[in-house]
Amino acid sequence: ELNNNELHFSKKWFHGKLGGGRDGRQIAEKLLHEYCTETGGKDGTFLVRESETFVGDYTLSFWRSNRVQHCRIHSRQEAGTTKFYLTDNLVFDSLYSLISHYREVPLRCNEFEMRLTDPVPQPNAHESKEWYHASLTRLQAEHMLMRVPRDGAFLVRKRSEPNSYAISFRAEGKIKHCRIQQEGRLFMLGSSAEFESLVDLVSYYEKHPLYRKMKLRYPINEEALERMGTTELDYGALYEVRTPHHYVEANKMPTSRCMVKALYDYKAQREDELSFCKQAIIHNVDKQDGGWWRGDYGGKKQLWFPANYVEEMSSALSTEEDDSVRSAAPLCTSR
Numbered sequence: 661e662l663n664n665n666e667l668h669f670s671k672k673w674f675h676g677k678l679g680g681g682r683d684g685r686q687i688a689e690k691l692l693h694e695y696c697t698e699t700g701g702k703d704g705t706f707l708v709r710e711s712e713t714f715v716g717d718y719t720l721s722f723w724r725s726n727r728v729q730h731c732r733i734h735s736r737q738e739a740g741t742t743k744f745y746l747t748d749n750l751v752f753d754s755l756y757s758l759i760s761h762y763r764e765v766p767l768r769c770n771e772f773e774m775r776l777t778d779p780v781p782q783p784n785a786h787e788s789k790e791w792y793h794a795s796l797t798r799l800q801a802e803h804m805l806m807r808v809p810r811d812g813a814f815l816v817r818k819r820s821e822p823n824s825y826a827i828s829f830r831a832e833g834k835i836k837h838c839r840i841q842q843e844g845r846l847f848m849l850g851s852s853a854e855f856e857s858l859v860d861l862v863s864y865y866e867k868h869p870l871y872r873k874m875k876l877r878y879p880i881n882e883e884a885l886e887r888m889g890t891t892e893l894d895y896g897a898l899y900e901v902r903t904p905h906h907y908v909e910a911n912k913m914p915t916s917r918c919m920v921k922a923l924y925d926y927k928a929q930r931e932d933e934l935s936f937c938k939q940a941i942i943h944n945v946d947k948q949d950g951g952w953w954r955g956d957y958g959g960k961k962q963l964w965f966p967a968n969y970v971e972e973m974s975s976a977l978s979t980e981e982d983d984s985v986r987s988a989a990p991l992c993t994s995r
Contacts, residue, residue: 667756673779688721704777786858791879807889812877831874856959920970
């Protein structure tokens with residue numbers, strides 16, 4: 661269980677000590693510029709980093725009116741606990757609760773009012789994950805996986821080619837590999853799957869089959885080998901002789917589901933929801949009961965959104981509706 665002061669560590673908006681505590685401001689501005697250039701630059705796009713100037717404090721860096729601004733998040737001790745605040749009259753028990761508040765309630769300054777909107781993801785969040793290996797060859801990966809005779813054992817490794825990774829795994833008693841290509845901000849697995857990060861990719865395939873019926877289940881590193889590995893190597897798990905060194909294709913992403921177009925902007929209220937703007941096209945929509953559907957958009961896979969904020973593409977193409985009917989977004993039902 662994380663305590664209050666650790667809740668922010670797992671959030672994509674928290675970037676820790678950017679640049680190891682040097683040049684953090686410039687790095688934050690670069691990250692925000694790159695992210696907003698690719699996504700359209702929504703006001704309120706933000707990240708949080710440790711302050712270089714004030715030890716124990718943090719800096720909120722955000723995008724407004726096509727430029728980056730920075731704001732100090734102060735901290736102070738009260739009765740032995742750390743409190744966080746932007747203004748003296750509104751104090752929070754944790755950095756996480758402060759950011760959560762300003763994602764719901766506008767931040768008010770003399771010049772403007774603005775809610776925090778999209779978090780800028782950490783570019784290298786995968787580097788701290790137990791399944792990631794920055795310098796592991798294919799042969800070394802196979803050697804590790806030969807010691808874990810369980811389908812669903814896996815690891816992700818950096819390949820020697822630029823912007824290239826591989827996921828090595830066991831399925832149907834064999835060791836297999838899939839290539840992952842980084843293109844700009846997105847990670848591409850095969851021709852039909854794209855993700856905002858390697859962390860998102862792994863998270864998705866822990867819930868959905870990656871190869872035939874196999875889901876990712878057991879992240880493998882040296883510690884995992886000590887815990888569950890065998891001393892004998894399972895040479896029978898190596899790929900068939902007829903396809904030496906062959907990289908397999910991951911399952912295709914579902915294509916039979918419909919596409920919808922957004923009628924209004926929607927801002928995710930929870931971690932498992934989609935954010936999108938009006939006119940966005942959402943793919944692979946799974947129509948669930950209860951007024952909420954699931955779909956893919958902007959590198960996010962099968963997250964929830966309110967069904968009354970969209971229309972199916974087929975009806976969108978054939979039906980002309982009066983814009984005045986859609987002037988205000990409908991209320992969402994809770995779920």
